[in-house]
Amino acid sequence: xxxxxxLLLISILSxxxxxxxxxxxxxxxxxxxxxxxxxxxxxxFYHRKIAKKQFxxxxxxxxxxxGFVIKGCLRVYYLDxxxxxxxxxxxxxxxxxxxxxxxxxxxxSILNIEALEDSEVLLITQPYKEALYxxxxxxxxxxxxxxxxxHVALQRRMISALGKTADERYIEFIExxxxxxxxxxxxxVASYLGISHEFLSxxxxxxxxxx
Amino acid sequence: xxxxxxLLLISILSxxxxxxxxxxxxxxxxxxxxxxxxxxxxxxFYHRKIAKKQFxxxxxxxxxxxGFVIKGCLRVYYLDxxxxxxxxxxxxxxxxxxxxxxxxxxxxSILNIEALEDSEVLLITQPYKEALYxxxxxxxxxxxxxxxxxHVALQRRMISALGKTADERYIEFIExxxxxxxxxxxxxVASYLGISHEFLSxxxxxxxxxx
DNA sequence: GGGAAAAGTTGAACTAGTTCAAAAAAGAAA
DNA sequence: TTTCTTTTTTGAACTAGTTCAACTTTTCCC
Numbered sequence: 001x002x003x004x005x006x007l008l009l010i011s012i013l014s015x016x017x018x019x020x021x022x023x024x025x026x027x028x029x030x031x032x033x034x035x036x037x038x039x040x041x042x043x044x045f046y047h048r049k050i051a052k053k054q055f056x057x058x059x060x061x062x063x064x065x066x067g068f069v070i071k072g073c074l075r076v077y078y079l080d081x082x083x084x085x086x087x088x089x090x091x092x093x094x095x096x097x098x099x100x101x102x103x104x105x106x107x108x109s110i111l112n113i114e115a116l117e118d119s120e121v122l123l124i125t126q127p128y129k130e131a132l133y134x135x136x137x138x139x140x141x142x143x144x145x146x147x148x149x150x151h152v153a154l155q156r157r158m159i160s161a162l163g164k165t166a167d168e169r170y171i172e173f174i175e176x177x178x179x180x181x182x183x184x185x186x187x188x189v190a191s192y193l194g195i196s197h198e199f200l201s202x203x204x205x206x207x208x209x210x211x
Numbered sequence: 212x213x214x215x216x217x218l219l220l221i222s223i224l225s226x227x228x229x230x231x232x233x234x235x236x237x238x239x240x241x242x243x244x245x246x247x248x249x250x251x252x253x254x255x256f257y258h259r260k261i262a263k264k265q266f267x268x269x270x271x272x273x274x275x276x277x278g279f280v281i282k283g284c285l286r287v288y289y290l291d292x293x294x295x296x297x298x299x300x301x302x303x304x305x306x307x308x309x310x311x312x313x314x315x316x317x318x319x320s321i322l323n324i325e326a327l328e329d330s331e332v333l334l335i336t337q338p339y340k341e342a343l344y345x346x347x348x349x350x351x352x353x354x355x356x357x358x359x360x361x362h363v364a365l366q367r368r369m370i371s372a373l374g375k376t377a378d379e380r381y382i383e384f385i386e387x388x389x390x391x392x393x394x395x396x397x398x399x400v401a402s403y404l405g406i407s408h409e410f411l412s413x414x415x416x417x418x419x420x421x422x
Numbered sequence: 423g424g425g426a427a428a429a430g431t432t433g434a435a436c437t438a439g440t441t442c443a444a445a446a447a448a449g450a451a452a
Numbered sequence: 453t454t455t456c457t458t459t460t461t462t463g464a465a466c467t468a469g470t471t472c473a474a475c476t477t478t479t480c481c482c
């Protein structure tokens with residue numbers, strides 16, 4: 001009985017360790033962090049599970065968190081004038097997720113964040129993030145660099161949205177995120193590419209003939 | 212004769228002061244800065260004039276600078292696969308300009324930056340900017356906030372590029388940047404909106420009939 | 423395992439936006 | 453002012469992508 005409890009405890013601890021290990025690796029892609037700083041950094045994060053089809057954020061709410069995905073897959077979308085769902089982006093393990101507009105300006109979001117699979121995230125709220133900026137100077141640099149990189153990625157996507165045809169965008173997408181495409185339906189991919197799912201189906205047919 | 216030299220000096224000084232006043236106001240939109248910090252902040256910036264049709268950056272070059280426009284108007288564009296010019300954005304007085312992708316990753320840029328009018332900019336290079344991060348801690352915060360805001364703006368544009376028709380995007384553009392539209396040709400506006408200039412002309416005709 | 427719901431396919435008719443070409447208008451240069 | 457270049461307008465033919473509707477296939481869930 002003791003043995004059982006002990007094993008349970010060990011497995012919980014190793015689970016927590018892995019969770020934060022992923023976060024640490026993510027941070028160290030940008031710059032290195034000391035053990036002490038990292039421990040302080042993780043303190044204000046809390047863990048949350050979101051079942052498939054549940055929402056982490058709904059349009060109209062103020063986005064109170066910035067999140068790091070440790071398991072699963074989520075989509076960030078909004079409704080356009082005709083009430084159509086438009087997917088801005090997806091987030092899987094090792095990605096950050098938030099509505100930066102709503103989060104930083106404290107205004108109601110127009111975005112929805114929904115889990116496409118059973119997912120887990122580490123969340124931090126705005127006041128705690130502000131506190132981190134104060135406590136650990138390098139956090140300021142960390143988020144500056146991260147924001148810059150996100151911005152570069154979005155700029156690249158903007159370039160491809162402006163200048164490329166649907167076929168080209170689809171090919172680019174599957175080459176860039178092969179793991180992601182496996183986990184998504186064509187409806188979702190179409191909505192991300194900004195085309196109808198019927199047309200995506202026709203593109204896929206055309207491409208499969210070419211190979 | 213002395214009087215003349217003195218007047219000249221005064222006018223040069225006041226010119227420099229105004230130049231930096233614009234920069235200071237721009238910074239203080241995001242957070243406040245002490246006189247001492249501001250003086251140190253401005254030191255590494257150098258002033259450059261770019262005549263109309265001259266380039267501040269050409270595709271293939273590494274973007275060595277981050278710039279603040281104090282006069283004129285520039286466009287940032289790239290050539291798509293068909294060799295068509297696609298304008299990513301414009302920058303007028305009080306705007307920042309760089310290819311953040313090339314600048315931060317030290318890689319050749321795919322973008323061109325060209326002056327559409329005789330223009331003046333304040334430029335800072337990457338090593339000097341790095342030094343500023345070291346010397347003045349708040350600079351880190353400043354650029355984090357600025358990058359966040361640019362990112363929010365780009366995200367909004369992405370949403371509108373994905374979900375709106377050309378008419379809607381055009382209306383949005385002239386409502387958002389009425390000053391800017393005055394200074395641009397329809398060719399340039401069309402290239403920014405991602406449509407042909409002929410089609411823009413037809414949209415304008417349709418809209419003018421409605422009013 | 424079976425039934426319902428959601429996802430994917432296909433074709434036909436349509437629409438938003440493009441391309442090409444030619445003419446008119448506006449700007450810039452000299 | 454005249455000339456040359458660039459911008460803008462217009463129409464006609466075209467194409468990329470949409471919408472609708474019917475059907476098939478897959479997934480979900482009880």
